[in-house]
Every structure is written in structure tokens, then in C-alpha cells.
Amino acid sequence: MRVSLFVTCLVDQLWSSVGTSCVAVLGRAGCEVEFDERQTCCGQPAFNTGYRREARRVAKRFIEVFEESKADAIVSPSGSCTAMVHHFPELFSDEPRWCERAEAIAARTHEFSSFLVRVLEIDDVGASWPGRLTWHDACHGLRDLNIKTEPRRLIRNVRGAELVEIENAESCCGFGGTFAVKYPEISLAILDQKIEAIERAGVQAVVSGDASCLMQIGGRLSRKGSNVRVMHLAELLNQT
């Protein structure tokens, strides 16, 4: 299967190993991966802050770039950015032509773990990583895309890895895009509930499907001098 990687601007600029891991894992799963260097952002920061015109501009560009791809699927290592692409049609309620194009792109766009499990029907990619870890359900993956069992199935098949559930796995980490800088104190207070549960779980790593949540959680763990590391699911699945 041919896959076009939508790496997300965050991973591109701040966490490139998530992107390279995606390419490697998808390759092992039998996909031929392409990357269109004209891609930038999905438009989510503007969309979530109320700047529809700007979000529309960036979304149109996204659609134009990915429409040209002959790939069978567009895959992204982010539930949040994938959900944004699925929101595209809403942006074009006054532009029916664009709305149709947006729907076509949205139908082809999948989050990484759900692509592996739902589309490729693969839940074992032959990874191994010895240690205890926990999964953080990133909100948009969980509630907009209904991704819950897919990453857990993939993790359970990682040799040596022991998945420990924390009681607030489904609670927000407090990131929320511009929310984290508009209301940093509230964001941190929410985050600390997550951190407490992670620390109680006695794990070596927190794994999630969104680099943004992991930067939030990881940034706090690092500030507190914790030994717990953060890892994107793609990075975990790329450990052999």
C-alpha cells in the first residue's frame, strides 16, 4: 500500500524521530511511504483560536498538496492533526466545491495507530522494548476519532513491554494548544494530576499518539527531575 506521510509541523520541527520512526514502522508493515515536502501545517492553531479565515487558507493549501498524491492513504502520527483534517469540511460550509474536496481528503486521512490496526489489520509490528509503560489517551484521538483499543493492542504485542493503566488515562493533560500559554497556571494544574498518576504507576515511560501532549507531559517530568521518559507510539514500535 502506498502511504503519504503527513508528518505535522510539530514533529517536523521539534521531534523528527517520530517522523522517521513512522516511516520505518510503516515500511516494516509493507507500506511504500512518500513525503511531499510542500506540506506544512493542518491549520489547527488558527482554527482552535477562532481565526477561521487563516485556518481556511492553510487548509486549502493542505488539500491542494495532498490531492496530488496518488497514495492510497494519508497517515499522520497525530490524533489531533488527523481530527483537524476531519474537521476541514466544516470550514467550507459556504464553499461547496471546497467542501467536497475536503471530504475526499478527510476520508483518506488516518491516524497512525488506527491505520495500522483498522486499515492494515496489523497489531504486531515485531517491536521489543523491555520495561513498564503507560498509555496516555490524547483527547482528540480518543474523542474525535474513537481511538482507544488500537494503540493498546499494538503495545501489548511489543516484546518485553508491560502496559500499566493509570486511572486518569483518558483525562486531558492540559495542553490544549494556545490554552497552555493563554492560561498556563490552569494548564499546569491539570497536568500535575496526570503527573501524579504517572509517578504512582511506577513506569519507565509514558507513551501517547500526539507529540503535543508528550511535550507537555515530558516538559513537566523533566522539570521535576523525573526519570520517566516520554515516547511517541511510533518511536516505541520502532524499537526492535
Next chain:
Amino acid sequence: MNQLSSETFAENAKAALADDQLRDALRHATTLFGKRRSEAAASLSNWEDLRSQARAIKDDVLLHLDRYLETFVQNAETRGAKIHWARDAAEANAIITRLVVERGARNVVKSKSMTTEEIHLNAALERAGMQVVETDLGEYIIQLAGETPSHIIAPAIHKTKRQISELFTAELGMAPTDDVGQLTSTARSTLRERFARADVGISGVNFGIAETGTIAIVENEGNIRLTTSLPRTHIAVMGIEKLLPRFADLDVFLKLLPRSGTGQALSTYQSFITGTKRNASDEGPDELHIVLLDNGRSRMLAHPVTRQSLACIRCGACLNSCPVYQQIGGHAYGSVYPGPIGSVITPQLIGIQKAAQLPYASSLCGACREVCPVKIDIPRLLLHLRVQISEKQRNGRTKERLAFKLWAAIMTRPKLYETTAIAARLFQRWFKLPVKAWTSGRDLRPIETESFREHWRRTR
């Protein structure tokens, strides 16, 4: 009265975060309510169907509200109720004050009602010289403390047992105790006396039934039963959106409301009041007045996106599930309706310029939408309001607006995007990027030596 303003939300929230007692109380209460709600929802196999049915009924009501209101009014009047229409809070307060004054009443008992909080009825009645007593235990506590409710169904959720004991000791002359039973019975005996003296009882309404003209009110303490049956005059204040077409629709809503609110399968008391008593010798009030309140609701109704805000049945589940509410509680919002639904309703009620911070008081995590018994898409409504604010409230947003224009210009030009990113990376290595809001509590990830696209180019 320590009433905060929505305009100072950020400061209010910071103060709330520094209050450890408040945060303990909140953590305890919201966790408990949340757990009970999910257990209660799981106990019904058709929970999701019920939610869809409830929403379909509400959508129908809102789409044909004019017709249902007419039917309701006709049926309620036929059975002896008097209907009053109030365009806004001032009109509602004037009507109610007039009714109370005309009856020569001095003592008013009230049952818990967010709608009467919304119009600030107590203050209006007190200005007219009335003695108004809240008879719901939680409301009574905050009335004694001179505060406002911090939760839609649990108004004193922010108070600890100890704070309540101190309050009762000071206000009711009770000996200090941490025994909940004793605290409750002290409040009970004080309130019973007030009930016996009351000339007028004022309540809210959970549901108005169009086909019968009935008003339905649910509660756990029995104080609503007393408020609506003991005094000679009962005044019910009802938002115009509270209607259900048929009595049978209660089947759906009475399953959803208590389970979503407190996790109960059924509230302890459900009162269905249809008109006034039939014979003079029957028990119950001589008069029933129903005040139908608009106060901005028809404005919400007019817009296809905001219309769903009016489907809310005030269960409070979105508050308990909200990570922001869980940390800061209700008062910080500075509005009558707090939490996610409050951030949706308040800007529409009091004007977006006075509550412009509230739609941003959310990480858009969607937990509220997941628990809402009538499937209100709260994140979508918050986004809709954010668009209104960014387009219409331009003052003080010049920098943000320019930043997003610049951002869009960069993000639509791949070469410019890459150049900017490289520049930012170098800049960050040599200087420190101004990201204090982030680094005040979190470390930044170490800078990457190459971006993904650089790596891709190098290795292909």
C-alpha cells in the same frame, strides 16, 4: 458578597488555584459525581439511545418553540395557572416583586433554581423589603455565607464540612460539630420555621409539558415539595426552552437527568404540578403563577449553531467532567452558569464583550460532550464563540490577529516555512525564545539538529 466578574477570569482562576481547601473539596466532589454518573449511565443498556432520543425531542421543541409555548400556555391557563411573559431579567423581577407585594407578603421561601439566580431575583426581592430564604441545603449554606452557587446542581460544592460547621456556628448559634447529621438537622429545623411563616413560595422548573400544561420539578430534599405546596401562592420561574411536547417524554428525561447530575436512578422527589387545586377545600396553594423568561434565549434560538445551547437540562455533568472546572471551581468563571456550558451560555446571555475570556477557558478536550445527556457539542459551540470574538472583538487582539496572519502566510509557503523554521532554530540556540508562559512550569524539548524534512532529503 464576593461576586467575581467574568472579565477577570484569569485572575480569578489564579486565586482559586492557590486555595488548597477549595481544590481538595473540588477534587473530592467532582471525582465522586463523575464516578457515580458513569456507573449510573452504564446501568442502562440503552443510554446512548436515550441521549439521542432526548436530543431529538429537544431539537423538535426548539424548532417549533412558538407552537409548543402556545399549547403549554393554553393548557396551563385552562387548569388555573396564571402566565406571565418576561422579556428579560428586569421584567421578570418586576413581575415577581409586584405579585409578592400585591399579596401583602413579607416572607418568601425559595427552592433552588438557576433561572432565579440568572435574574438575581433575591436581590430584587430584598430591595423591595422581602425576607427571602433559600431552602435547598446547599443554597441555604451559600446564602448564609453571602456567596453565589459554584455548581449548577451542588451550589456549595466548594465548601468543606468544617467551613459549613464554622458558618452555622456563627450564623445559627449552633455548637461547633463535624457531625453531618447534626449540621443538617440544625438547618432543617431553622428552615421548617421559615416554611411555616412563608406567604409565597418561588421555584424553578425542570420541564414544562406542553400537552398538559404541567410543570415538573425534581429534587432530593423535599424542600421543593414544601415550597410549592405550603404557601398560599406559588410562583414558578421557567426559561422558555424548558418545554417538552408530551408527558410521555418525561420517561426519557427523568432517566437522563438524575443519572447525569448525581448518579441517581431517580431523584427522591418528583413534583408534577398541573394548574391550581380543583376545590377550595383541597390542600395546596390558591394560586399558581408561571413566569416565562426569555432573557436572551430567543437570540440563541435564532442561530442554527447556538440553538443547541438551549437543549441543556442543567444536570451539571459537564462541570464535573471538565479538567478546568475540576481545578478552579465555579466562582472563578464569574458567571451564574459556570463550567463548559456556562462558558457557552454566559457570553450569549450577558454579551460576548463581558465574557470574552470564557470561551477560551477550555482545552477543547471534549469530556463535556462525552457526558452531556442531550449531546450538546460544547467544544463546537466554544469554537463558534471564539470565531465571533476574533472577528468582532478586535480591541486588544491586534498582536494575536497579526500573528495569525503572518502564520498563515508562512504556512502556505513551504520555502518560507522552512527558512523561518531554520531561523527560529538558530535563534533559539543562540538566544532564548520568549516562551515564558511555557517554561514557567515546563522544560522545552532540546533543540533538534535537523528537521524531519532535512533528514528525509539527506537519506533519500
